[in-house]
Amino acid sequence: MARVNATPRRRGAARTDELLEVTLELAVEVGYAGLSIEAVARRAGVGKHTIYRRWPSKAALLLDALSRVWTADLNYRGTGDVRADLREQFLRSAPALATTPIGPVYRAVIAEAQSDEALRATLHEMFLANVEQSTLDRITRAQQAGELVPDVDLTFAAEVLCGALYYRGLLSTRPIDEAAVDSLLDMFMAAYGA
Amino acid sequence: MARVNATPRRRGAARTDELLEVTLELAVEVGYAGLSIEAVARRAGVGKHTIYRRWPSKAALLLDALSRVWTADLNYRGTGDVRADLREQFLRSAPALATTPIGPVYRAVIAEAQSDEALRATLHEMFLANVEQSTLDRITRAQQAGELVPDVDLTFAAEVLCGALYYRGLLSTRPIDEAAVDSLLDMFMAAYGA
The missing domain is CATH 1.10.357.10 (Tetracycline Repressor, domain 2)
Structure with missing residues (x-):
């Protein structure tokens, strides 16, 4: 059971890493004022609700991305x-x-x-x-x-x-x-x- | 001689006080981004060069106004x-x-x-x-x-x-x-x- 569950969990972590990476990349390009959850979702190829489910605001998302770095x-x-x-x-x-x-x-x-x-x-x-x-x-x-x-x-x-x-x-x-x-x-x- | 000179000097100080007061008043109304030396000059009824002669930028003007307060x-x-x-x-x-x-x-x-x-x-x-x-x-x-x-x-x-x-x-x-x-x-x- 543990091994069966491990794969989605790993995928989830990889997805989180990818979203945070895209966030930082985009923030560097367009600045904080220009950053939006919609734009991050678009570039990452996910629905924006996927992001909102984890992070309540672009500030929270960006601060998480900075923390990771x-x-x-x-x-x-x-x-x-x-x-x-x-x-x-x-x-x-x-x-x-x-x-x-x-x-x-x-x-x-x-x-x-x-x-x-x-x-x-x-x-x-x-x-x-x-x-x-x-x-x-x-x-x-x-x-x-x-x-x-x-x-x-x-x-x-x-x-x-x-x-x-x-x-x-x-x-x-x-x-x-x-x-x-x-x-x-x-x-x-x-x-x-x- | 000292008394003759004192009047313009007092006037200069009063003018400075007035300009700094107008600056702060305007900054409170329109915020830092909206503030301009032109707008301060207009409200104070002076030419903008009168201000630029004393303060090189709106930041310098505003910081002087804050210092005064x-x-x-x-x-x-x-x-x-x-x-x-x-x-x-x-x-x-x-x-x-x-x-x-x-x-x-x-x-x-x-x-x-x-x-x-x-x-x-x-x-x-x-x-x-x-x-x-x-x-x-x-x-x-x-x-x-x-x-x-x-x-x-x-x-x-x-x-x-x-x-x-x-x-x-x-x-x-x-x-x-x-x-x-x-x-x-x-x-x-x-x-x-x-």
């Missing part, structure tokens, strides 16, 4: 040295906003979210909450390992780490470079290093 | 208690992004800056750099007064403080409330408190 960025290394792992992670994910072709699409979603509160909620729920959570998981493990001070809630610290990088990426012309990441980690370790 | 937000109190002063300042300026009618206009500039690198530079230079600098000035005074650890460059810390608040204001649906500000200041004081 950036999954690696959510996986912190666990070398046992929290500062080194954060540093590696931040420098690796820093180009997300700056690098074409996906950076401009991601920026466009963020821009659109400034006048659309529901999209802002979707953006946070589907993407940024995961970024914050993966950071929180890594520093919580460091806390359990005795690298960071015990008995401190690190939830907001994880948000501050993400926030400092996004602020620089979105509102400054200075790059997220080694100096910036090192300064941020100096502050974090000064606050919470054991 | 928010000047109070850039003036930290100096009670001698740096944590209290930062707290008061952050909670006072928090509604900037959330409050109508100006919040949406400011968000629209930030949104537009996501696809316009020159505007991003102007936004940072004309507005955010001042926000960061006023924070840096306040914490540097605290450092000189012995409230914070000596011999640490606090430039990036000032950026992190601003960045954490902007991240929450722009990319999250959670409010910049007392709990958030207190958590941010816990982290800052844990890192740099003397």
Whole structure:
């Protein structure tokens, strides 16, 4: 039974991958404003209800597509040295906003979210909450390992780490470079290093 | 001589105030995308060159208008208690992004800056750099007064403080409330408190 069921399930996953790939491809071509679920359906050769069944809006679809590309960025290394792992992670994910072709699409979603509160909620729920959570998981493990001070809630610290990088990426012309990441980690370790 | 010259200078300042007021009024009515220097000139009853002589672009004009409204937000109190002063300042300026009618206009500039690198530079230079600098000035005074650890460059810390608040204001649906500000200041004081 398991093998019989495995085939459609694999097909479903392949179909999802394909839809997300088409979404990103189209978003890069026409921009966020020009993207539509209808156009994705047309290019993928499926009915639009196939897409609506899985994703309630083009924002949700695109954010899922971005998450898929950036999954690696959510996986912190666990070398046992929290500062080194954060540093590696931040420098690796820093180009997300700056690098074409996906950076401009991601920026466009963020821009659109400034006048659309529901999209802002979707953006946070589907993407940024995961970024914050993966950071929180890594520093919580460091806390359990005795690298960071015990008995401190690190939830907001994880948000501050993400926030400092996004602020620089979105509102400054200075790059997220080694100096910036090192300064941020100096502050974090000064606050919470054991 | 001083009195003779004072009148035109006062008139110039009044004219500047009036132009910035008209700019904000119009921006609130038509949004950032609909705003133009021509429309500001028309409503203010001046030639558009009068405006272009002072401001190179509508973004520069609008950012100057926003700065004027928010000047109070850039003036930290100096009670001698740096944590209290930062707290008061952050909670006072928090509604900037959330409050109508100006919040949406400011968000629209930030949104537009996501696809316009020159505007991003102007936004940072004309507005955010001042926000960061006023924070840096306040914490540097605290450092000189012995409230914070000596011999640490606090430039990036000032950026992190601003960045954490902007991240929450722009990319999250959670409010910049007392709990958030207190958590941010816990982290800052844990890192740099003397």
